[in-house]
Amino acid sequence: MKTRFTIALAILFGFQIMGCKKEVQEVRADEVKIDLLNAEFPDAKKEVKLTMDSIVQSVKDNDIDRLISFHAYGPKFTEFKNGEPRNDGKQNEEFERSIFGSVTEVIKFDLNDMKINVYGDVANVTLHSDFHLKFGEDLAVVNEQISLLFLKTNNGWRIVHEHHSPLKMEE
The missing domain is CATH 3.10.450.50 (Nuclear Transport Factor 2; Chain: A,)
Structure with a gap:
C-alpha cells in the first residue's frame, strides 16, 4: 500500500514539475523583444x-x-x-x-x-x-x-x- 501511495505521489509531483516547465517556456517565448533601434522594418x-x-x-x-x-x-x-x-x-x-x-x-x-x-x-x-x-x-x-x-x-x-x-x- 505504501508503494502505491509513493508511486502516485511521484506521478503527481512529476506532472506538477512538467506543468511548471511549460509555464516557464511560455513566459520566455513572450519575452522576445524587437531591437527598435537597429531593426530595419x-x-x-x-x-x-x-x-x-x-x-x-x-x-x-x-x-x-x-x-x-x-x-x-x-x-x-x-x-x-x-x-x-x-x-x-x-x-x-x-x-x-x-x-x-x-x-x-x-x-x-x-x-x-x-x-x-x-x-x-x-x-x-x-x-x-x-x-x-x-x-x-x-x-x-x-x-x-x-x-x-x-x-x-x-x-x-x-x-x-x-x-x-x-x-x-x-x-
Whole structure:
C-alpha cells in the first residue's frame, strides 16, 4: 500500500514539475523583444515611402483634402517652422490649406536625400525639399530641411509632427 501511495505521489509531483516547465517556456517565448533601434522594418519602410509618394501626388494634383488626410491632427500634433513658436494641428491645417490651396502650378516638387527610419509603429522621415511653386505669376522656391514624424494608425501612416528649417544652399 505504501508503494502505491509513493508511486502516485511521484506521478503527481512529476506532472506538477512538467506543468511548471511549460509555464516557464511560455513566459520566455513572450519575452522576445524587437531591437527598435537597429531593426530595419523593410515592409513598414515601403509603406511609409508609398505614403510620401501619395503626399507628393496630392500636392501635384492640388488635392488639399487628400494632403490634409495624411495628418493625424489631435492634441499631440506639433509643428516647428522657420524658428517660430510651436504650432498645433489647427494652425498646421490652416497654413497648409492656405499655402497649398493657393498654388496655381507645381513646377518642381523634389524630396532630396530622403531617409526613412522606422521604430515599430513610429517612423521618422528626413529630407531636403526643392519645391518650385507658382502662385499666379509669382514663383516661390522652397529649400528646407524637413523632418516628418509618422505614426502607424488604423488609416495607415499619418504625420504627427513636422519640423521645417531653412536649408543652407552651397553658392
